Amino acid sequence: xxxxxxxxxxxxxxxxxxxxxxxxxxxxxxxxxxxxxxxxxxxxxxxxxxxxxxxxxxxxxxxxxxxxxxxxxxxxxxxxxxxxxxxxxxxxxxxxxxxxxxxxxxxxxxxxxxxxxxxxxxxxxxxxxxxxxxxxxxxxxxxxxxxxxxxxxxxxxxxxxxxxxxxxxxxxxxxxxxxxxxxxxxxxxxxxxxxxxxxxxxxxxxxxxxxxxxxxxxxxxxxxxxxxxxxxxxxxxxxxxxxxxxxxxxxxxxxxxxxxxxxxxxxxxxxxxxxxxxxxxxxxxxxxxxxxxxxxxxxxxxxxxxxxxxxxxxxxxxxxxxxxxxxxxxxxxxxxxxxxxxxxxxxxxxxxxxxxxxxxxxxxxxxxxxxxxxxxxxxxxxxxxxxxxxxxxxxxxxxxxxxxxxxxxxxxxxxxxxxxxxxxxxxxxxxxxxxxxxxxxxxxxxxxxxxxxxxxxxxxxxxxxxxxxxxxxxxxxxxxxxxxxxxxxxxxxxxxxxxxxxxxxxxxxxxxxxxxxxxxxxxxxxxxxxxxxxxx
Amino acid sequence: xxxxxxxxxxxxxxxxxxxxxxxxxxxxxxxxxxxxxxxxxxxxxxxxxxxxxxxxxxxxxxxxxxxxxxxxxxxxxxxxxxxxxxxxxxxxxxxxxxxxxxxxxxxxxxxxxxxxxxxxxxxxxxx
Numbered sequence: 001x002x003x004x005x006x007x008x009x010x011x012x013x014x015x016x017x018x019x020x021x022x023x024x025x026x027x028x029x030x031x032x033x034x035x036x037x038x039x040x041x042x043x044x045x046x047x048x049x050x051x052x053x054x055x056x057x058x059x060x061x062x063x064x065x066x067x068x069x070x071x072x073x074x075x076x077x078x079x080x081x082x083x084x085x086x087x088x089x090x091x092x093x094x095x096x097x098x099x100x101x102x103x104x105x106x107x108x109x110x111x112x113x114x115x116x117x118x119x120x121x122x123x124x125x126x127x128x129x130x131x132x133x134x135x136x137x138x139x140x141x142x143x144x145x146x147x148x149x150x151x152x153x154x155x156x157x158x159x160x161x162x163x164x165x166x167x168x169x170x171x172x173x174x175x176x177x178x179x180x181x182x183x184x185x186x187x188x189x190x191x192x193x194x195x196x197x198x199x200x201x202x203x204x205x206x207x208x209x210x211x212x213x214x215x216x217x218x219x220x221x222x223x224x225x226x227x228x229x230x231x232x233x234x235x236x237x238x239x240x241x242x243x244x245x246x247x248x249x250x251x252x253x254x255x256x257x258x259x260x261x262x263x264x265x266x267x268x269x270x271x272x273x274x275x276x277x278x279x280x281x282x283x284x285x286x287x288x289x290x291x292x293x294x295x296x297x298x299x300x301x302x303x304x305x306x307x308x309x310x311x312x313x314x315x316x317x318x319x320x321x322x323x324x325x326x327x328x329x330x331x332x333x334x335x336x337x338x339x340x341x342x343x344x345x346x347x348x349x350x351x352x353x354x355x356x357x358x359x360x361x362x363x364x365x366x367x368x369x370x371x372x373x374x375x376x377x378x379x380x381x382x383x384x385x386x387x388x389x390x391x392x393x394x395x396x397x398x399x400x401x402x403x404x405x406x407x408x409x410x411x412x413x414x415x416x417x418x419x420x421x422x423x424x425x426x427x428x429x430x431x432x433x434x435x436x437x438x439x440x441x442x443x444x445x446x447x448x449x450x451x452x453x454x455x456x457x458x459x460x461x462x463x464x465x466x467x468x469x470x471x472x473x474x475x476x477x478x479x480x481x482x483x484x485x486x487x488x489x490x491x492x493x494x495x496x497x498x499x500x501x502x503x504x505x506x507x508x509x510x511x512x513x514x515x516x517x518x519x520x521x522x523x524x525x526x527x528x529x530x531x532x533x534x535x536x
Numbered sequence: 537x538x539x540x541x542x543x544x545x546x547x548x549x550x551x552x553x554x555x556x557x558x559x560x561x562x563x564x565x566x567x568x569x570x571x572x573x574x575x576x577x578x579x580x581x582x583x584x585x586x587x588x589x590x591x592x593x594x595x596x597x598x599x600x601x602x603x604x605x606x607x608x609x610x611x612x613x614x615x616x617x618x619x620x621x622x623x624x625x626x627x628x629x630x631x632x633x634x635x636x637x638x639x640x641x642x643x644x645x646x647x648x649x650x651x652x653x654x655x656x657x658x659x660x661x662x663x
Contacts, residue, residue: 019649026656206540 017044018117025110127259162240173223180216238312247361294320331424343501382458
């Protein structure tokens with residue numbers, strides 16, 4: 001059972017880093033430079049990333065928690081580990097952008113790094129959670145830390161406003177999530193996701209109550225992942241929060257939210273009646289959310305002049321694209337193939353999105369550090385003349401978000417759309433067409449940023465207040481280089497994410513999906529024996 | 537009626553009884569009792585503080601700090617009591633005993649670090 005502690009080593013490392021930063025904060029003399037804590041925390045994230053990598057190979061050899069240790073409240077599979085990796089990568093790079101950014105904002109407190117570590121911890125538990133209460137507690141650990149981080153510039157009314165808005169709407173979403181959990185519990189009598197799935201599939205559940213719970217859960221996650229029409233908080237919060245926080249918030253919360261949502265839908269509500277059988281099946285709901293998010297995000301982004309606000313609307317649009325990845329399961333007639341497709345689409349896209357966003361928000365932090373507060377066009381016009389490297393990284397980030405070949409974003413979109421088409425057999429051709437049209441529309445506002453950075457002149461009366469920070473440049477540079485690397489040589493990463501999706505065969509409820517309603521079940525070709533699945 | 541709801545019938549009955557009884561008592565008091573009101577007697581807390589004041593008052597943040605400190609210890613107790621009640625049972629299982637012990641120690645350590653943080657930050661200084 002002590003081995004089980006090794007299996008959660010990424011979580012433990014991050015916890016310890018958070019506690020260390022917290023204590024250093026009170027014992028270090030007030031007003032001293034806290035940037036070195038960023039390196040310590042980043043080192044912790046790097047170690048946790050290494051632990052994830054180690055576990056990735058370990059789990060394929062069949063490592064699993066012994067039953068007593070966590071009482072089935074955590075799942076260890078490639079899907080969770082891959083998303084933990086994405087979250088840790090985002091946290092690592094976002095921490096480095098803060099080293100000199102925070103002192104420039106006069107809010108250099110050690111609590112910043114503790115809160116980043118705690119929210120990363122919450123995110124990691126969220127994607128590994130195997131029962132609804134663990135999921136809820138993890139979500140709260142993540143959310144509460146992020147609420148505080150959003151208001152980290154305490155004397156800026158702008159930042160405080162964003163924290164307040166996020167807190168009120170976020171706690172509202174949490175309440176809806178709890179309502180969903182209690183309805184699901186009422187319908188099935190259990191909080192374990194796996195048992196809920198079995199009860200739902202076996203017809204033991206009160207189906208109206210369970211459906212109601214499912215809708216509530218989807219609504220609550222819609223808030224967290226900023227899917228339209230639950231996106232109203234996003235622009236204000238992204239704009240008001242310090243740029244280094246927004247970068248982390250944009251990537252971490254989204255990865256955690258999508259991981260937990262995918263696991264929840266596949267494990268608890270994989271049964272045909274909930275998946276695609278009735279009028280309020282999650283297939284229908286997800287399609288609606290995806291279309292609204294894509295269109296609303298892209299259309300609103302067209303009008304934005306502020307870099308951070310534009311990225312917020314772009315985050316909503318990307319939520320729309322990402323939601324499409326969940327549709328491969330109801331669309332496909334072959335469960336395993338669908339899970340492969342889900343992993344390849346979702347995890348890789350999240351990786352690409354994380355890298356691009358960290359680079360973009362890193363640049364926003366660099367140009368908006370000296371109290372400029374917002375990253376309007378003036379803040380970075382003519383950036384190419386002042387700092388070619390940052391301007392180039394910004395360009396790569398924008399091209400990746402837009403989905404231009406040779407960037408990770410292109411491979412992500414290609415995989416995601418391709419998988420949806422091939423598993424649905426053309427059923428979702430219309431949705432892919434909508435997504436591609438939306439991507440074309442998004443070219444206007446992404447390329448506009450590049451144009452402002454390269455083709456406009458620096459304004460004479462308000463020159464760019466560029467932050468001199470080596471760690472920030474390293475983080476932005478690494479993110480940009482990885483974006484290119486994954487765009488040019490995506491094979492390994494796509495294989496790994498496919499494998500991540502495939503691991504859900506073992507840890508979700510494969511018996512409940514794989515065949516469309518009334519269609520014959522395909523023969524199971526995997527090496528997993530059905531009995532192995534049944535008593536897990 | 538759906539047989540699933542049958543167990544809740546007593547709950548509904550006791551709900552009706554509770555509301556009914558309270559209503560009867562209050563109404564009986566109103567109709568039967570003598571009433572000679574003065575201004576002093578009409579306020580909710582007869583010998584207490586004035587209950588009506590402007591709501592836009594500022595509270596010292598100290599009160600919130602105390603409330604948060606209380607919450608830490610309160611939650612700690614909520615988790616430790618059930619653990620302590622079943623601890624002798626845990627000890628019987630040799631494999632599980634160290635986990636039961638060190639698990640709680642881990643929890644208490646994290647809580648104590650939180651307390652240490654609050655202490656050093658000055659949450660306990662009343663002045």
